[in-house]
Amino acid sequence: MRYVCQICGYVYDDEKEQVPFEQLPDSWKCPLCGASKSDFKPEHKERETAEVTVNTEAADMKKLSAGQLAAVCTNLARGCEKQYKPAEAELFNELAAYFTRITPAINDADAETLSRQLQEDIDSYPDVRAVADRNQDRGAARVCVWGEKVTRMLSSLVERYLKEGEQMLADTDIWVCTVCGFVYIGSNPPEACPVCKVPAYKFEKVEGRA
Amino acid sequence: MERKAVRNLRLCTKDCLCLYVCPHGATDTEDSIIDVDKCTGCGECAAACPSGAISMVPVQYPPQQPKTEEVKACLNELAQSKSDGEVMAREIAKATDKPGLKRLMKAVERSERLIAEDIMREAGFMLPQGDGSHELLEELISNPPTSDFPSGKAGELLEKL
Numbered sequence: 001m002r003y004v005c006q007i008c009g010y011v012y013d014d015e016k017e018q019v020p021f022e023q024l025p026d027s028w029k030c031p032l033c034g035a036s037k038s039d040f041k042p043e044h045k046e047r048e049t050a051e052v053t054v055n056t057e058a059a060d061m062k063k064l065s066a067g068q069l070a071a072v073c074t075n076l077a078r079g080c081e082k083q084y085k086p087a088e089a090e091l092f093n094e095l096a097a098y099f100t101r102i103t104p105a106i107n108d109a110d111a112e113t114l115s116r117q118l119q120e121d122i123d124s125y126p127d128v129r130a131v132a133d134r135n136q137d138r139g140a141a142r143v144c145v146w147g148e149k150v151t152r153m154l155s156s157l158v159e160r161y162l163k164e165g166e167q168m169l170a171d172t173d174i175w176v177c178t179v180c181g182f183v184y185i186g187s188n189p190p191e192a193c194p195v196c197k198v199p200a201y202k203f204e205k206v207e208g209r210a
Numbered sequence: 211m212e213r214k215a216v217r218n219l220r221l222c223t224k225d226c227l228c229l230y231v232c233p234h235g236a237t238d239t240e241d242s243i244i245d246v247d248k249c250t251g252c253g254e255c256a257a258a259c260p261s262g263a264i265s266m267v268p269v270q271y272p273p274q275q276p277k278t279e280e281v282k283a284c285l286n287e288l289a290q291s292k293s294d295g296e297v298m299a300r301e302i303a304k305a306t307d308k309p310g311l312k313r314l315m316k317a318v319e320r321s322e323r324l325i326a327e328d329i330m331r332e333a334g335f336m337l338p339q340g341d342g343s344h345e346l347l348e349e350l351i352s353n354p355p356t357s358d359f360p361s362g363k364a365g366e367l368l369e370k371l
Contacts, residue, residue: 059282061334061346066355067293068286071326072335072346078327079338083267084216084243088338091367098360109298111311114318117295121288128284135278139332140285147288147325154295154318161314169310174317181324183317201220206313206320 003040007149007156008033008194012040033194034185036156052127070099111162118155122148149195150181157183174206213251213266215244221263228255228264273341277334285333289326296322339371 003012003021010032014020021040028037057063064072073096080089125148132140161168168185175189176182180196189203217228219242228237228244232255236248244255244264256264296319303315334342347364354361 054280054283056279056283058284058286059279061342062349062353064286064346065290065293067297068289068326068330069346069355071289071293071323072330074323075327075331075335076338076343079331079336083338085338085370086243088367088370091363091370092338094360094363095367098358102356103293103297105301106294106297109301111302114295114298114302117291117298121291121295124288124291128288131280131284135281137275137277137281137332139275139336140277140281143285143329143332146328147292150321150325154321157314158318161311166308166310169314174313176317176320176324178324180328181321183321204320206317208309208313208316 002043004043005030005033005035006039006041007035007153010194011043033153033182033190035153036160038159039152039156052130054131066099066103070096070103073099111158115155115158115162118151118158121151122155125151146180146195150183153183153195157185173209175203176206178202178204212269213253214246214249214269215251215253215255215264216267217242217244218263218265221261223261223263225260227258227260231255231258271337271339274334274336277332282333285329289329289333292322292326292329296326338367343371344368 001014001021003014004010005012008030010030012021024037026037029035030039073092077089077092077096080086080092125144129141129144129148132138132144172185173187175184175186177184177189177193177196177198179198179202180193182193182195184190184194184203189200189205191200192198193202215228215236217237222242232238233252234248234250236245236250237255239245251266251269253266256266299315299318299322303312303319306312306315334340335346337343347368350359351361351364351368
């Protein structure tokens, strides 16, 4: 049997390994991206996606929320940075800061509610992918591939934290890929991002380690 | 198509051939960013650069790939959920005094924003100069979400882009 990491695509092939996958300890991690054993699934056949219906009202630019607009503006700021337009990037960042400020708070958030939210996102990716595919929109399909992998990693890390608590992060650093958002736990970032393949220098360390 | 030279500082190995070949001194700047006002787009610097750090980019970008209403709708909804996750992570990070949880939540906050950015890029906001961005800025100026919306900044962007 072959098992595939749902985050980076690493394949664990029972026939080529010393230990069958099922017998690996629960603490075993993906050698490529550090994902948990539970993030591996048996290599699967085509999954069926039921016909997805979409309410296109949400496409209306006038209905975008402050949270969505904050992301639009930081994205456009990054677009300006890539074109070496620092003044324009700064203006978009200022608009983004405004939208972040007016984004409504979510009361009583805790790691459990966040974990449920991430799981809902994971569940909704296949539908979005189906819509991207039927519109032959490869950009939108690519967003689903990266986003689903990164979301699975976030979900798996929050789950791990809920089980292991502070000791999970006591002696190690947390790294974020500044291109796709992949989060990696370790003393050094991976040589290449397991999701979007950019080199290690594109990772940023989360500061504040005790 | 009119082009301008831009330099990727990460790739630049300071061989300085761009300085030798530029007929207008556009590459000779104290911050290493090529002067767009002096650059005429001749491409000599990009051709001479041994480290491939200089690219010629168009002044006017082509129209973007069209997005269907249903793709935009799905992506917008997903981005909303990512924004909610970002807000939750930010609040958990703020409220906790556990150093590990604080760092993990900061990472989730950043990651959720990056995912939402990527989603919105494909939902019609790829290019700062694109129609989507222009229409959005115009809409925000005519119907500001709150009275303290920085319309001046939005107007400045419309002029520059």
